[in-house]
Amino acid sequence: MNRYPDHLYIHWPFCSFKCHYCDFVAFEQHSEYQTSYHHALLKEIAGFAQQLPPQHPIKTIFLGGGTPSLYPLEWITELFATLRKHFSFQEIQEITIETNPADIDEEKLERWHEIGITRLSIGVQSLNDDVLLKLNRRQRASDVLRTMRIAPKYFDNISVDLILGLPGVTTEEWLATIQLAVTWPIKHISVYFLTIHEKTPLYFKVERGDVKLADDQSMVELYEKTAQMLEENGFEQYEISNFARAGHVSTHNQAYWNRRPYKGFGVGAASFDGQRRSVNTNNLTTYLTEAPHIPATQEILTPEQEQLELLMLGLRQKKGMALHRMVYFLSDCDVQSLQANIDELKSAGLIEIENDRVMLTRKGMALENEIVVRLLTL
Numbered sequence: 001m002n003r004y005p006d007h008l009y010i011h012w013p014f015c016s017f018k019c020h021y022c023d024f025v026a027f028e029q030h031s032e033y034q035t036s037y038h039h040a041l042l043k044e045i046a047g048f049a050q051q052l053p054p055q056h057p058i059k060t061i062f063l064g065g066g067t068p069s070l071y072p073l074e075w076i077t078e079l080f081a082t083l084r085k086h087f088s089f090q091e092i093q094e095i096t097i098e099t100n101p102a103d104i105d106e107e108k109l110e111r112w113h114e115i116g117i118t119r120l121s122i123g124v125q126s127l128n129d130d131v132l133l134k135l136n137r138r139q140r141a142s143d144v145l146r147t148m149r150i151a152p153k154y155f156d157n158i159s160v161d162l163i164l165g166l167p168g169v170t171t172e173e174w175l176a177t178i179q180l181a182v183t184w185p186i187k188h189i190s191v192y193f194l195t196i197h198e199k200t201p202l203y204f205k206v207e208r209g210d211v212k213l214a215d216d217q218s219m220v221e222l223y224e225k226t227a228q229m230l231e232e233n234g235f236e237q238y239e240i241s242n243f244a245r246a247g248h249v250s251t252h253n254q255a256y257w258n259r260r261p262y263k264g265f266g267v268g269a270a271s272f273d274g275q276r277r278s279v280n281t282n283n284l285t286t287y288l289t290e291a292p293h294i295p296a297t298q299e300i301l302t303p304e305q306e307q308l309e310l311l312m313l314g315l316r317q318k319k320g321m322a323l324h325r326m327v328y329f330l331s332d333c334d335v336q337s338l339q340a341n342i343d344e345l346k347s348a349g350l351i352e353i354e355n356d357r358v359m360l361t362r363k364g365m366a367l368e369n370e371i372v373v374r375l376l377t378l
């Protein structure tokens, strides 16, 4: 297999404020480190490019964070000049930038468009200002509405992120947000279940009983209703959290789920070369001082880990996974147990089989982790 990556991820780890639910490698403010971080990124990119044939063609780039909409325009222009110097953009299909509505303006939109960015991913999360403020996310619904007015002048391919289950958002309010979102000039919607990550401020509030979360059953029902509403309005589900209008699935994300090689640059960025997974140090000081030789943890996947990944990543997607690939590594006896598990999950309405493919139903999508565990209990 060609181990050269066709997909690049670039991490900008700075945010205006740290949201209380956030577990990403993201630092509040830290403006004093930004110049050196930008230069370290350029060094890391140039150092990596030397290991590849000159002008290796890239298909997708994802500028994620953190908050890359805070990446100063002059530097982001320099970043793309460096990328173009080392890689060919002849086969490019998609260049995404993650943005927070609070810091979007026309000057930025125009410049992002000029430097070749093709897709905006907008972190909406909720339209309830009070809920967001309590989570230390200082953006307002009016920022989102303003963005929806100005962004289409520069971008055709717009996606929004929403978080299902934020404390304080009622069912009616959530459904009204979905009802409104489908009228926006957007092509893609990501709906993530709220995850409570250990040691985040929200985790401690939940532990102390200061914040009460909705129960799992009602979240599964709300997820099913959401997926149905999105599909009725032309956003087809193609992955657990992702819905797109025709022709607008995210190519970059599909590369992750289809286990294509990709390279991540920046603090805490992950890479995959087809066999090995590696993750850059998440220590900002180490990243800055060691660039371009970034310390990273590496793992070569065993056949069992590879099989588990194939199953988890395959089932996340609407197209599911081929049954013959699932049984590839199994003994006859295990194949029988797997078949029994599949029959049980099918009767429970969690999976369906079409020709050789095993696919999660809408309800199954909400319970993927449990289903994978059940399938593998042989």
Ligand SMILES: C[S@@+](CC[C@H](N)C(=O)[O-])C[C@H]1O[C@@H](n2cnc3c(N)ncnc32)[C@H](O)[C@@H]1O
Pocket (backbone or CB within 6 Å): 021, 022, 023, 024, 064, 065, 066, 067, 098, 099, 100, 122, 123, 124, 125, 161, 162, 163, 192, 193, 194, 195, 196, 197
């Ligand atoms: C890496 S974040 C970056 C985007 C940008 N910084 C923002 O927050 O809008 C990508 C998306 O992950 C989702 N997300 C972040 N933390 C989450 C959590 N604890 N549970 C569920 N979704 C989360 C949000 O929808 C967010 O837009």
Ligand code: SF4
Pocket (backbone or CB within 6 Å): 014, 015, 017, 018, 019, 022, 023, 024, 026, 065, 066, 067, 100, 123
């Ligand atoms: S803006 Fe995004 S990356 Fe930054 S703290 Fe909030 S969720 Fe995390």
